[in-house]
Amino acid sequence: MEVPKEMKAWRAHAYGEEGNPADTIGKMTLDTVPVPEPKKGQVLIKVELAAVNPIDWKLFSGGLHGIAPVSFPYVPGFDLSGTVAKLGEGVTGLAVGDEVCVDTGLCETCCTDSPCGPAGAFGEYAVALADTVAKRDGLSSKDLVGLPLAGLTSYQAIFTGAGRDFAGAELGKLSAGQKLLVLGGAAATGAIAIQLAKTVGAYVATTASPNKTSDGMSKIDFMKQLGADEVINYKEADWADVLAGKDYDLIFDCVGTPEDWPKASKVLKKGGTFVSIANFGDVKSTEDHAFKVFLLKSNADDLTKLVALVKAGKLKVPVDSIVPFTDVPAVLTKSMSWASAGKLCVQVSS
Ligand SMILES: NC(=O)c1ccc[n+]([C@@H]2O[C@H](COP(=O)([O-])OP(=O)(O)OC[C@H]3O[C@@H](n4cnc5c(N)ncnc54)[C@H](OP(=O)(O)O)[C@@H]3O)[C@@H](O)[C@H]2O)c1
Known part of the structure; x- marks a missing residue:
């Protein structure tokens, strides 16, 4: 595959004034920049679709x-779907054209001395x-672009996989017959x-509201x-009152409201677990x-x-909308409203 020397990419230029992400979004520019070179153990991917995640603008x-x-x-953005364009040294198991x-990864792209990046889904x-x-095993970019970041998060929250909490402990271990409460079921995660x-x-x-999905269906x-x-x-009932005494095994919190964990003891069975991806407050386990x-x-x-699982028809990643590449700032702004129903996606190339 012929790789050009330069590409178009959206770039962010500074943290927002007074910590306001909208300020950074408003000052993003669509620039011509060099195509990055894959180093040892890395691949270069031609991006077809990218997907937005709240972490993009939270950063x-x-x-x-x-x-x-x-x-x-x-170049912000983590989730992408596309075609391998070039292999770095030592890469096996992937080929040009695959x-x-x-999910390019927060720590893998944005930390000091991180091996890739920084970031990069909103570029060609x-x-x-x-x-x-x-x-992708024959599946389309649209089927999968929203899967990596949200899918890995949910998979690791309820089954652990490669995920661990900040103390190195396993996360959820959900199995047949157990009870799971998902706070924020209409969130992509x-x-x-x-x-x-x-x-x-x-x-x-x-938990969900009667707000509408992009198809006009109630989220409930x-x-x-x-x-x-x-x-x-x-919007009408408190989950802790509705489910009190029902002995849930696991609560997966995709919302992060600080008041939720203190209520969890009403609903969790003894020994139950509350896994959050959005409550980073100073919170401690109880006996x-x-x-x-x-993360x-x-x-x-x-x-x-x-x-x-997607290929087997057991998992579908809801897509809220796919916008043109020129609309990256607008779609990041929409993500900030917390109102989407599924993944907000960007058509980077055809
Ligand atoms: N720790 C990690 O590794 C990790 C990874 C992924 C995501 N996250 C975090 O997890 C959170 C969810 O991410 P996401 O991409 O899944 O979000 P998202 O898809 O953008 O979430 C939007 C959805 O949340 C619903 N919602 C908003 N407030 C709610 C509430 N109080 N109760 C129930 N539903 C509510 C909205 O529905 P309504 O129309 O009803 O408001 C909307 O459908 C974010 O804070 C994100 O940063 C963390």
């Missing part, structure tokens, strides 16, 4: 500088570590978690369509219930299992 606040100190200017998807070409890249839990025969309750009905056994309208918070670990093994 712009500067509040995550301690975890992921991005260096400006950089159709792939990947991006570099990723080969051992984070999964082949939540929608994937509901389906993953059903694949192992768990009972699933979730959408949750049922995904397989949720019980949907609680969080009866474990609180765990983590997903991008890796090809877990992602390949998820691709296989």
Whole structure:
């Protein structure tokens, strides 16, 4: 595959004034920059579609500088789907022309001395570590572009896989007959978690509102369509009152409201676990219930299992919309409103 020397890429130039991500978004520019060169163990991917995740704009606040100190200017975005264009030294198992998807990884691209990046999904070409890249196995970019970051997060939250909490402990171990509560089932992570839990025969309750999906369906009905056994309208009822005493095994928190963990003891069985991906406050486990918070670990093994579930028709990644490459700032702004129903995607090339 012929690789050009230069490409178009959206770049962010500084943390937002007073920590406001909208300021960074408003000052992003579509630039012509050199195509990155894959180093040892890396691949260059021609990006067809990219997907937005809240972390893309959360980074712009500067509040995550301690975890992921991005260096400006950089190309934001982590989720992408495309075609391998070039192999770095020592890469085996992937070939030029392979159709792939990947979460390029927060720590892998944005930390000081990180091996790739910084970041890079919102550009025509991006570099990723080969051992984070999964082949698409005949599936389209649209089927898979929203899968890597949200899918790996949900998979690791409820089954652990390559994920670990900040103390190195395993995360969820959901199995048949167990009960899972997903807080925020209409979030991309939540929608994937509901389906993953059903694949192992768990009972699933979730919270959602009657707000509409892009198809005009109520998010409550959408949750049922995904397989949720019980949907609680969080605008009208408190999940802790509705499910009190029901002995849930696991709560997966995709919302991060600080008031949720203190209520969990009403719903969790003794020894139950609350896994959050969005509550990074100073929270401690109790004698009866474990609180765990983590950052997903991008890796090809877990992602390949998820691709296989999509291929088998057991998992569908909801897509809110696909916008043109010129609309990257607009779609990041939409993500900040927390109102999407599924993945917000960007057509980077055809
Ligand atoms: N730690 C990690 O490794 C990790 C990885 C991935 C994501 N995350 C974090 O996890 C969170 C979810 O990410 P995402 O990409 O799944 O989000 P998303 O798809 O952008 O979430 C939007 C959805 O959340 C729903 N929602 C908003 N407030 C809610 C509430 N109080 N209760 C129930 N549903 C609510 C909205 O529905 P309504 O219309 O009802 O408001 C909307 O459908 C973000 O904070 C993200 O940064 C962390």
